[in-house]
Amino acid sequence: MNIGEASARSGVSAKMIRYYESIGLIEPPSRSAAQYRVYADDDVHTLRFVRRARDLGFSLEETRALLALWRDRGRASADVKKLAMAHINELEAKAAALKAMADTLRHLAAHCHGDHRPDCPILSDFAAATPARGKG
Amino acid sequence: MNIGEASARSGVSAKMIRYYESIGLIEPPSRSAAQYRVYADDDVHTLRFVRRARDLGFSLEETRALLALWRDRGRASADVKKLAMAHINELEAKAAALKAMADTLRHLAAHCHGDHRPDCPILSDFAAATPARGKG
DNA sequence: TATGGGGCTTCCCATCATGGGAAGGTCAAG
């Protein structure tokens, strides 16, 4: 199949498929006489794997490691789990950071009248901000 | 003061101060005879405001809007609150998305032995993934 | 006064993952 069909079947854009190939994440497929990329079902399988990893927030480099583990039938599941757990921690740390921002902002917004008056504790807080020294 | 001191006082790198100036987020400061940027205390104030907004996850474009509101003494606090609330929603949506990824992955990892054996439901799930069609 | 080191200037490049689009070749259907 051509790249368009591989894209449709895998959920990875043609643009990205070419890019993944260029950075060596996936193998270059064979080519037709006219230099069209020709994919097999197995390639679609790989692309779906990549898509799933990306959807779960793994970077392309992490995905590369996962692919290697996937292809290595003899690897210990501990290796996979270790990578996954590390990623889970990253994800949760990022989520917590975003949540902390939201909470701070929500706190400030709670004290903002939100009417026609100009006074606003949100902007006041921003204006009073000091870098890495607390509110001294 | 020179850019180095403004940077130290505001917590914004010199690199970023120049960048913010280049995109019109902050006003170009006056220059010394040798073309050095010369900042006043007020400029540091503005830089701290930007820093605070960035720390709370506002994009530079959102920060630009906040700066405009800050400088507009007559604005209604409702305008600020509206912008803030929208941002809070974005932050929480992103946090929820990250948390969902972590939960999915944690669920998969819970069923992974994590020992010397090669079987791993994490990779199995990835390999079985299908794009936007459920698990058919 | 000469020198050295640190700060400043501009300019270009890299990141990460992705999309847009141009210029041109190819294929299948009419």
Add this chain to the structure above:
DNA sequence: CTTGACCTTCCCATGATGGGAAGCCCCATA
């Protein structure tokens, strides 16, 4: 043979930031 959809490669853009080179400037010290 034309038309239109597809493919190719190549370059550019995003958002926010950092790295670093080449060259000028300023101050302190010898």
